[in-house]
Amino acid sequence: MNRDAGFLMDLFFPAECLACGARLARGTICDKCRIGIIPHRTAFCGTCAAPLPGFRNICHPDTPYVMGASGDYRNETLRALIHALKFGHIRGAAAPLADILAHYFAKLPIDHRNCIVIPVPISKERMRERGFNQAALIAEHFARFFGIPHKKDILIRAIHRGPQSELSDHAERRENVRGCYAVRTHTERRPGTEWGKVILIDDVTTSGATFAEAARTLRSAGARKIFALAIAKAA
Numbered sequence: 001m002n003r004d005a006g007f008l009m010d011l012f013f014p015a016e017c018l019a020c021g022a023r024l025a026r027g028t029i030c031d032k033c034r035i036g037i038i039p040h041r042t043a044f045c046g047t048c049a050a051p052l053p054g055f056r057n058i059c060h061p062d063t064p065y066v067m068g069a070s071g072d073y074r075n076e077t078l079r080a081l082i083h084a085l086k087f088g089h090i091r092g093a094a095a096p097l098a099d100i101l102a103h104y105f106a107k108l109p110i111d112h113r114n115c116i117v118i119p120v121p122i123s124k125e126r127m128r129e130r131g132f133n134q135a136a137l138i139a140e141h142f143a144r145f146f147g148i149p150h151k152k153d154i155l156i157r158a159i160h161r162g163p164q165s166e167l168s169d170h171a172e173r174r175e176n177v178r179g180c181y182a183v184r185t186h187t188e189r190r191p192g193t194e195w196g197k198v199i200l201i202d203d204v205t206t207s208g209a210t211f212a213e214a215a216r217t218l219r220s221a222g223a224r225k226i227f228a229l230a231i232a233k234a235a
């Protein structure tokens with residue numbers, strides 16, 4: 001479906017479950033699909049993806065960020081919603097996904113006050129192709145849920161390369177994103193501003209290479225604490 005068709009679908013056919021197509025009186029996903037999403041209950045180590053019960057990283061304490069993922073990418077509903085957004089260009093899928101992520105995040109022992117929300121950026125080329133950054137749409141809803149700022153222009157993707165999903169090897173994935181992010185210099189750390197705790201948002205994390213590189217870039221620009229959140233974690 002092209003982008004315009006997706007937009008029209010959003011306008012005229014809102015009453016269908018975005019995951020299974022069932023008719024709905026209102027809303028975007030049906031109860032059966034909603035119940036079928038099994039949310040994670042812990043955060044994960046950004047280095048080895050081990051669950052961090054109690055939120056303490058004991059396996060790799062030097063990891064520059066804590067990873068969160070609201071569910072497993074093998075979950076059919078989550079996958080269907082992510083595909084609807086990313087490949088079906090149905091923007092209406094961003095809100096239920098952000099809602100799932102927000103409910104997961106709200107249960108973690110993290111104080112979200114003084115956090116800013118930053119989406120993992122896409123390149124200009126990808127933006128032209130897709131018309132929107134799916135992570136930014138999710139981040140926008142997520143930030144609104146908690147009433148915290150959403151800053152989509154701080155972190156940019158300066159270098160365009162092929163999608164991570166086409167690479168299976170972890171080393172290749174790391175190499176593919178190396179040096180591709182940048183922080184806009186005029187938004188770099190200013191004393192007294194919100195540049196302390198960052199919630200970085202993406203749709204799917206697989207190897208963690210994207211999060212690691214984006215977190216490294218944010219850290220070197222002054223971000224102190226980073227929570228990297230994905231809707232779904234793939235193995």
Ligand SMILES: [Zn+2]
Pocket residue numbers: 017018019020021022029030031032033034
């Ligand atoms: Zn459904």
Ligand SMILES: [Zn+2]
Pocket residue numbers: 045046047048049050059060
């Ligand atoms: Zn670890």
